[in-house]
Amino acid sequence: MALIVQKYGGTSVGSLDRIRNVASRIKRLRDEGNQVVAVVSAMGGVTDKLIGMANELTQDPAERELDVLLSTGEQQSIALVSMALHELGVEAVSVTGRQAGIKTTGSHTRGKIDAIDPSLIHQYISEGKVVICAGFQGLREDGLIHTLGRGGSDLSAIAVAAAIKADTCQILTDVDGVYTCDPRVVKDARKMPEVSYDEMLELASSGAKVMQSRSVEFAKKYGVIFEVRSSLNDNPGTIVTEEHDNMESVVIRGVSIERSQARLTITGIPDEPGMSASILSALADAEINIDMIISNIAHDGMARHSVTMHSNDLGKAQAALKPVLAKLGDQSKVETEGGIAKLSCVGIGMRSHSGVAAKMFEALGEAGINIGMITTSEIKIAVTVDETDIEDAARVVHSAFDLDKAPAK
């Protein structure tokens, strides 16, 4: 008998039929003698519909009220999933974020989980009940309803798993697991049986859509091993866990791509302290997520900074930089390039293997693909290429590192 936490996303509970399917899956685990806590999202489309209503009423809905509004989506799901379980003869009870003891902190619509008091969940489990817990929500210190922002239900599931010391945490979603690359792009991409937290983090932050980084970070911090698997079949998924020695034999774990990127370069920056900071903080104040950052000194002795961002943010970034440029002096200039994409190779094996970058660049070169910016971390190499080249780039790199073949044990 195991204590299992499962998370079902919006697609998995997207209709009454799918809710029935979720209930059957939970019943099966139950019949096998397990204790189950299922964390569920709002039914697919509900959150968007609610946001649409809010936006129709006001251009800038108050975040306090958005939290009140959006948290109803999960509250509806938990009641409906519980009812579907009752229909199958399974004793189940719903708990909201508040009842699950999920205590949050931070601004509205972007809550962070601060602590969990799982006493009610424990009580229901000890009474032999399946617990259906609302994802994406908690109760803030001040007693207000609080939502956790994007990927919040994953975070709820991992936090609940940590709090109740679950044996297993399964993130059930509409994909089969984490792949060596997006299978829509690279046909022979393989599902990874296992990936380390750090690799998953780098993949998540570089375009792999499976999970938000924050949930992975939380899992890493609290040592919650979880599995990403499909809610539509019974295939084993991908286990996300601490790295162990075996993992290092694989140089590159996976390749991720991120489209619709843009580069913004500021040239003619006087090479003085504080200049970079003033540029980056102007972008941060405008709430622009910048990704790659490259900085060097040009032959004229002036500094230049290049950053990448989502191309939607380019206009806002240029606007935010106007006052900064005025201060930097006459020689400063902004140039931009849209239509680029980012390719990242990720693997903890990189730490102990040399020549990874060379092999990657060689493969791209042979395919006639031009590289723009390059950044590296301890376990990642990322490059920008023309957006039209990104799929080819993914395929040649995937193949160069033999990612289509199962790694030797």
Next chain:
Amino acid sequence: MALIVQKYGGTSVGSLDRIRNVASRIKRLRDEGNQVVAVVSAMGGVTDKLIGMANELTQDPAERELDVLLSTGEQQSIALVSMALHELGVEAVSVTGRQAGIKTTGSHTRGKIDAIDPSLIHQYISEGKVVICAGFQGLREDGLIHTLGRGGSDLSAIAVAAAIKADTCQILTDVDGVYTCDPRVVKDARKMPEVSYDEMLELASSGAKVMQSRSVEFAKKYGVIFEVRSSLNDNPGTIVTEEHDNMESVVIRGVSIERSQARLTITGIPDEPGMSASILSALADAEINIDMIISNIAHDGMARHSVTMHSNDLGKAQAALKPVLAKLGDQSKVETEGGIAKLSCVGIGMRSHSGVAAKMFEALGEAGINIGMITTSEIKIAVTVDETDIEDAARVVHSAFDLDKAPAK
């Protein structure tokens, strides 16, 4: 400056346009210098849609989960009304039943308000904010979400008005007030400027659809004077208040009708103690609301009981009585009559005026309308007539008591 509690029902917040209209009405009160707490229902149709989903999943949805599900309707409304107020530049905050400190007791889906801790509402009012409070819901002692059943939002409004000692409590609805009779039946029915709690109670329990009795009882108990008025215009409505001397000059305040009634008569009951009780408790156990009860002894020395109920309940009642009849002995028999309706005359003036029943029966007799059962209370006379006669009956009685004319002051 007054402290005003308003209640807006599901029709009043039934669309985003209507929500904007509600926000404008609240803003106007606010601009006039008042403090406002608005209690709102779920958007019209939302509750039914949620119940429909529950019923699609299971024939008999658990009431605990129905409470979790249905309470989301009001939670959505309060957020949306608050946002609409923000758009008009009015500072507003939503509070759920829990945040409003509405403490409840009793079974799920049929909660009773036990106490209110209005400290958060007071805090927001003192900060100059309009408070938008979810009707129909509260928090039960055990921390579970609890709904209040039919008419629950009226109850919430009256209870909040009592708790915060509001100067005025307005129940805003889709009718203009309480009429001397249903204006769709009696064309010259008049809106009453004022009605006593007891009259309102008798009217409510005898078919006037404006409010549930429980809210009126609560208002009476805590002395909350309230006004029933339209959310669509600015006409003064009907004030429901303690009775006072002036009120007694009016013999009959109003006439109400209730259709789709049925009579069930049990004859041949041995005239022994406990017989009535066993019949009535069998009906109560089957959750059948019985209305009029008449009992007497027939010429054969056996007792007979007649009761009325909604005609939908007739089959269930007959089934529930079968085992009782078996015990009563061979002579006992049930006969039923559907297709009847009830006409009630209500007025506290009845206490000090004689001849009211005679006048009523005379009017019906002159119109050739046959009377079935008759029951009376201190301030009500009710009769059953053939359902096909009920509209004529209402008109002749309304006219016999001059209800179309404004009473002399």
